Amino acid sequence: xxxxxxxxxxxxxxxxxxxxxxxxxxxxxxxxxxxxxxxxxxxxxxxxxxxxxxxxxxxxxxxxxxxxxxxxxxxxxxxxxxxxxxxxxxxxxxxxxxxxxxxxxxxxxxxxxxxxxxxxxxxxxxxxxxxxxxxxxxxxxxxxxxxxxxxxxxxxxxxxxxxxxxxxxxxxxxxxxxxxxxxxxxxxxxxxxxxxxxxxxxxxxxxxxxxxxxxxxxxxxxxxxxxxxxxxxxxxxxxxxxxxxxxxxxxxxxxxxxxxxxxxxxxxxxxxxxxxxxxxxxxxxxxxxxxxxxxxxxxxxxxxxxxxxxxxxxxxxxxxxxxxxxxxxxxxxxxxxxxxxxxxxxxxxxxxxxxxxxxxxxxxxxxxxxxxxxxxxxxxxxxxxxxxxxxxxxxxxxxxxxxxxxxxxxxxxxxxxxxxxxxxxxxxxxxxxxxxxxxxxxxxxxxxxxxxxxx
Numbered sequence: 001x002x003x004x005x006x007x008x009x010x011x012x013x014x015x016x017x018x019x020x021x022x023x024x025x026x027x028x029x030x031x032x033x034x035x036x037x038x039x040x041x042x043x044x045x046x047x048x049x050x051x052x053x054x055x056x057x058x059x060x061x062x063x064x065x066x067x068x069x070x071x072x073x074x075x076x077x078x079x080x081x082x083x084x085x086x087x088x089x090x091x092x093x094x095x096x097x098x099x100x101x102x103x104x105x106x107x108x109x110x111x112x113x114x115x116x117x118x119x120x121x122x123x124x125x126x127x128x129x130x131x132x133x134x135x136x137x138x139x140x141x142x143x144x145x146x147x148x149x150x151x152x153x154x155x156x157x158x159x160x161x162x163x164x165x166x167x168x169x170x171x172x173x174x175x176x177x178x179x180x181x182x183x184x185x186x187x188x189x190x191x192x193x194x195x196x197x198x199x200x201x202x203x204x205x206x207x208x209x210x211x212x213x214x215x216x217x218x219x220x221x222x223x224x225x226x227x228x229x230x231x232x233x234x235x236x237x238x239x240x241x242x243x244x245x246x247x248x249x250x251x252x253x254x255x256x257x258x259x260x261x262x263x264x265x266x267x268x269x270x271x272x273x274x275x276x277x278x279x280x281x282x283x284x285x286x287x288x289x290x291x292x293x294x295x296x297x298x299x300x301x302x303x304x305x306x307x308x309x310x311x312x313x314x315x316x317x318x319x320x321x322x323x324x325x326x327x328x329x330x331x332x333x334x335x336x337x338x339x340x341x342x343x344x345x346x347x348x349x350x351x352x353x354x355x356x357x358x359x360x361x362x363x364x365x366x367x368x369x370x371x372x373x374x375x376x377x378x379x380x381x382x383x384x385x386x387x388x389x390x391x392x393x394x395x396x397x398x399x400x401x402x403x404x405x406x407x408x409x410x411x412x413x414x415x416x417x418x419x420x421x422x423x424x425x426x427x428x429x430x431x432x433x434x435x436x437x438x439x440x441x442x443x444x445x446x447x448x449x450x451x452x453x454x455x
Contacts, residue, residue, distance in 0.1 A: 115150025233318030
């Protein structure tokens with residue numbers, strides 16, 4: 001199914017939330033879920049999973065797989081292999097959850113020098129990324145290694161068209177000594193940045209923050225293929241939707257301009273729909289403009305406040321973000337009257353990022369909003385399925401699952417974590433669309449799901 005037609009269809013269906021996000025499950029597409037005898041993830045009949053990565057297992061480079069698997073992406077490797085780059089959302093206060101555990105002091109200088117923050121030798125940044133080389137034919141992980149280290153709370157991010165992963169820190173921390181989880185935490189560097197990891201890196205890469213992309217609680221990122229512009233979400237109750245226009249497309253480190261989305265003619269517009277009268281109506285396209293931001297590497301965590309003061313729109317905890325045939329779909333996990341989540345799309349201008357952009361401005365549309373009788377609740381990471389549906393990871397109380405939304409607004413469960421209180425994260429498909437990868441965040445595991453996916 002054409003992806004743009006899908007977005008148009010789901011927007012029309014979302015105009016009636018009782019239809020678009022009803023609590024009734026559509027089991028005709030994949031069938032009802034069956035309890036998993038392995039106690040990890042319930043799937044429909046005919047579907048199965050294999051474990052790609054598991055926290056604590058030894059890796060090829062001698063480190064241990066870190067915990068807290070979060071955002072990730074899958075890239076094409078050689079001879080049918082799939083390269084998976086995965087974030088790990090860990091604070092330095094929990095070194096036992098990191099790849100180093102208690103071995104950091106004995107690491108060689110060649111390794112330590114690539115870490116972004118060594119934490120004064122006692123509390124190095126515990127987050128970062130791992131890279132796994134997976135063979136879908138055999139179901140084996142052939143190689144696995146640490147690819148980014150010394151960062152912290154690497155939550156989501158996004159793949160680039162030039163074959164790299166943008167890993168985002170969901171934090172704003174300053175150098176110095178602090179107290180967290182009953183421990184003294186030492187930081188040598190400021191945190192709250194985006195880092196780039198080549199998918200085909202052979203091992204640990206030097207961690208270099210892209211400071212021009214802003215310092216704030218980053219969540220997800222997605223690249224506009226035609227221009228190289230990067231869109232970004234922010235995980236705060238009153239967050240902004242950002243774009244970074246690089247001076248040189250594909251060369252993010254060479255600088256660029258950071259901006260925040262605003263609604264044309266409605267400065268400082270709140271999209272939360274928390275009041276009895278909704279501010280945003282489903283399927284109503286809103287013309288937009290972009291607000292320039294200065295001092296994008298601030299000492300104080302005030303970038304979103306300064307952006308809103310200049311007229312930028314605010315969102316209720318921006319989370320997952322994906323590109324779909326030129327449109328950008330993102331979730332706000334506590335938006336809506338019931339605070340159970342919203343799904344927005346941004347359609348770029350034909351002149352996106354250019355001086356004549358306002359001749360045909362980009363459009364923001366609320367596609368769907370969850371209510372108490374919705375199947376989908378507190379949508380987080382998301383991806384576009386090869387068969388044309390949106391697949392969402394839930395981050396809610398109770399069972400967290402994978403929920404699909406059809407073009408007509410019907411929902412169905414593709415998976416359910418009925419075995420722990422962990423959220424699911426990082427859903428993405430292999431380049432050929434035959435395998436769906438997803439993370440069980442805690443303690444940390446990547447699964448490869450296969451089965452009779454819809455066509």
